[in-house]
Amino acid sequence: MNKPIFLNILLSVALIALFSCSQERVKRNNEITRDINFNKSWFFSKIENDSVDDNKYSKTEFDHSKWQKVNLPHTANIEPLVVNDQWQGIAWYRKEFALKKSDSGKVVYVELGAAMQVADIWVNGTHIETHYGGYLPFSLDITNYVNFxxxxxxALKLDNRDNINVPPGKPIKTLDFCYYGGLYRNVKMHIVNPLHISNAIEAEKIAGGGIFVQYDDVSSDSAVFSVKTHILNKSNKPKAVGVQTEISDPDGKIVILRKSKIDSVTAMSDTHFKQDFVLKKPQLWDIDSPKRYTVKSYVFTEEVVDYLETNIGFRSISFSVNDGFLINGKKKYLRGTNRHQEYPYIGNALSDEAQYRDAYKIKQAGFDYIRLSHYPQADAFMDACDELGLVVMNCIPGWQFMGGEKFQELCYQNIRDLIRRDRNRPSVILWETSLNESWMEDDFIETSQKITHEELPGKYTYSCGWQKGFDVFIQARQHGGLNEYNDPEVGAIISEYGDWEYFAQNAGLDQPGFKNLLKEERNSRQFRASGEKRLLQQAMNFQEAHNDNQKTVAAGDGLWVMFDYNRGYDNTIEASGPMDVFRLPKFSHYFFQSQRDVQVDLKNGESNPMVFIANYWTDNSPLDVRVFSNCTKVKLFLNGDLIGVQKPDENEFTSHLKHPPFTFKLKKFTSGELTAVGLIDEHEEARHTVKTPGKPAAIKIEFDISGKPFNRESQDIVFAYAKIIDENGTVVPDFSGEVQFDLVGPATLIGQNPIKAEAGIATILLQNKKQGKIEVSAKSKFMNTNLFGEEKIN
Known part of the structure; x- marks a missing residue:
């Protein structure tokens, strides 16, 4: 018998046998090995002499034993607190690994979360690929280069030097943020059968590859959607294959279980399986109730040969001038902010847990929307947004720079790769597929728009940009905001506000007495140590601008910026965040927190209602005491005596706020306790007390584990805070002495040490190494008093 005919007969018999299985759950295979942690035991070196031949460090026989042994995520350089000369150059990473002989015949991938920013990769001395771009993942099939x-x-060679062909393209010395460097995100290995689900980015399929969940119509009555599964057959034989899709609701109950028809995939080929579904009465994903479903995709022949889980959420969205932003048919003003992903000292090399904590802080601060300025950010941060109900404007790399043909082609590829990575995420509502504050010609805009909608077709896809031609118009307040916006066809959002217009004094200068302030007093760039007057001025600037934004057609606004950060072109930290670079809150943090309604129940977070006294209550403190609260009334007490009961302020800066501040005018200072009590329907719902600080008496150590415990199984990293307190436990805000941190246990302290306290708190980074008891201590001195504190972390 002719061999091809014989194979076809066998394949037909297999197809009949497989399809007869109906909708029973397929047999599981426990040998599927995806997402193998590839972060540990790398060897690293910065190469000062870039004339060294690549062959030296890429060959297997090179001895790297004297290089630094590191785990990932890893930064190529520990920077100073203020970065004004960020390290740029060549960094090499090498890692030895073994594969089981039993895995021979399988396909081996290495997936890199990001590598800054031009990466050359060798496996066993053979050059595999040069990858351009430092913010998006890429995957390599290394099967033909490995030994089992x-x-x-x-071996990887990374080059983070200025490159006008690689977005964002702008040289670091003129850039508003820092590139940093290194293998700063996770690396994974996947060992899969020759018949397997593809990687969406590597597959290079328009509106395909990997798992693609596409929504035709979503409401509280039903969700009409499809699941497209892309299968690769990297074997030299045709395969009879099917896909089983299992969908579980937020409680883990299986609500959909369906097998596809069996199909034949020829050798060294691929195919898509598309399954259409209707789910009745779905639990909708929403900002205040982020319900997520799980799609489990099984590829099977006689048994399961590959398996993948995808988290999704059912929601409808729309943007328009008349209705603003609608989610699930309900109008929602997007109170938001912008985020740079850096930490002090380690740049972008955050642990997954640290990424989560940033998202948690943003949600806790009263924000529901985040613009990822000005580049794609980590999977772990995106996962947190899906979980916590933070809606996202997802951005390609770009800031005030337009390059040539190679640059623009990489921009187009970034759009495709960004969408392919994040298209299944319910949190992503806007795709900033434009280059921020960079003039784009019409053909670039048209091509970007075409790519966006061919990669993510459907009525819930919205691109955005600061020029005409995108689905949503975005504009910074310093560029005029939306006060005169009049396009009836295109919805709009204010992308940035609160910083530059006050720094440059080109907008919003309507506050009484503003013109009499010094420049350093009136702008929004204020450190925690800048004092109460200036911190209150920052909060007032944000209040004025946020109130003004809501008078326009804007569907939302984004404060610039959430966390203070370093800039390539400046020798100071940009300090316009409501939280500082160490993630400690300023007064303005509580203004935004007060804008969230009391009805919103934050799971695993701080409770609402809230009240906060923006005052240290010292003899130098303002006697106009400002209180932030989302309650309907506030009582203020001084040393137990009632000062007054007030409703929210009413003036030109409160007209469109959800919850204006409360201002109490005291006649004189009396040392002691100020207590604010928030009332709703005359019942106490929240309470906050500040005490006049005394002399420094001790140090209290605290660790920032916001919403996510310290992970002792990974290279987690947390902030350790040394709070200088008086005998009553009150932080002493005018203490600025040096604090020395010390450590016992399998961990590392990263940062300036000793470091001066800022507003009574000194901070250092604590990075885990392995399991074991960790204890951090801190010491300082005030006059003739030795200050000390210590604390264990679990």
């Missing part, structure tokens, strides 16, 4: 019976070596 002996040691293997992967």
């Amino acid at each position: 019976d002996q040691s293997n070596l992967i």
Whole structure:
């Protein structure tokens, strides 16, 4: 019998046998090995002499034993607190690894979360690829280059020097943020059967590859959607294959279980399986109730040969001038902010847990929307947004720079890769597929728009940009905001506000007495140590601008910026955040927190209602005491005596606020306790007390584990705070002495040490190394008093 005919007969018999299985759950295979942690035991070196031949460090026989041994995520350089000369150059990473002989015949991938910013990769001395771009993942099939019976070596050469062909393209010395460097996100290995689900980015399929969940119509009555699964057959034989899709609701109950028809995939080929579904009465994903479903995709022949889980959420969205932003048919003003992903000292090399904590802080601060300025950010941060109900404007790399043909082609590829990575996320509502504050010609805008909608077709897809031609218009307040916006066809959002217009004094200067302030007093760039007057001025600037934004057609606004950060072109930290670079809150943090309604129940977070006294209550403190609260009334007490009961302020800066501040005018200072009590329907719902600080008496150590415990199984990193307190436990805000941190246990302290306290708090980074008891201590001195504190972290 002719061999091809014989194979076809066998395949037909297999197809009949498989399809007869009906909708029973397929047999599971426990040998599927995806998402293998590839972060540990790398060897690293910065190469000062870039004339060294690549062959030296890429070959297997090179001895890297004297290089630094590191785990990922990893930064190429520990920077100073204020970064004004960020390290740029060549960094090498090498890692030895072994593969089981039993895995021979399988396909081996290495997936890199990001590598800054031009990466050359060798496996066992053979150059595999040069990858351009430092913010998006890429995957490599290394099967043909590895050995299954002996040691293997992967080597990476990273170059983070200025490159006008690689977005964002702008040289670091003129850039508003820093690139940093290194293998700063996770690296994974996947060992899969030749018949497997593809990687969406590597597959290079328009509106395809990987798992793609596409929504035709979503309401509280039903969700009409499809699941497209892309299968690769990297074997030299045709395969009879099917896909089983299992969908579980937020409680884990299976609500959909369906097998596809069996199809034949020819050797060294691929195919898509598309399954259409209707789900009745779905639990909708919403900002205040982020309900997520899980799609489990099984590829099977006689048994399961590959498996993948995808978290999704059912929601409808729309943007328009008349209705603003609608989610699930309900109008929602997007109170938001912008985020740079950096930490002090380590740049962008945050742990997954640290990424989550940032998202948690943003949600706790009263924000529901985040613009990821000005580049794609980590999977772990995106996962947190899906979980916490933070809606996202997802951005390609770009800031005040337009390059040539190579640059623009990489921009187009960034759009495709960004969408392919994040298209299944319910949190992503806007795709900033434009280059921020960079003049784009019409053909660039048209091409960007075409790519966006061919990669993510459907009525819930919205691009955005600061020039005409995108689905949503975005504009910074310093560029005029939306006061005169009059396009009836295109919805709009204010992308940035609160900083530059006050720094440059080109907008919003209507506050009484503003003109009499010094420049350093009136702008929004204020450090925690800048004092109460200036911190209150920052909060007032944000209040004025946020109130003004809501008078326009804007569907929302984004404060610039959430966390203070370093800039390539300046020798100071940009300090316009409501939280500082160490993630400690300023007074303005509580203004935004007060804008969230009391009805909103934040799971695993701080409770609402809230009240906060923006005052240290010292003899130098303002006697006009400002209180932030989302309650309907506030009582203020001084040393137990009632000062007054007030409703929210009413003036030109409160007209469109959800919850204006409360201002109490005291006649004189008396040392002691100020207590604010928030009332709703005359019942106490929240309480906050500040005490006049005394002399420094001790140090209290605290660790920032916002919403996510310290992970002792990974290279987690947290802030350790040394709070200088008086005998009553009150932080002493005018203490600025040096604090020395010390450590016992398997961890590392990263940062300036000793470091001066800022507003009574000194901070350092604590990075875990392995399991074991960790204890951090801090010491300082005030006059003749030795100050000390210590604390264990679990």
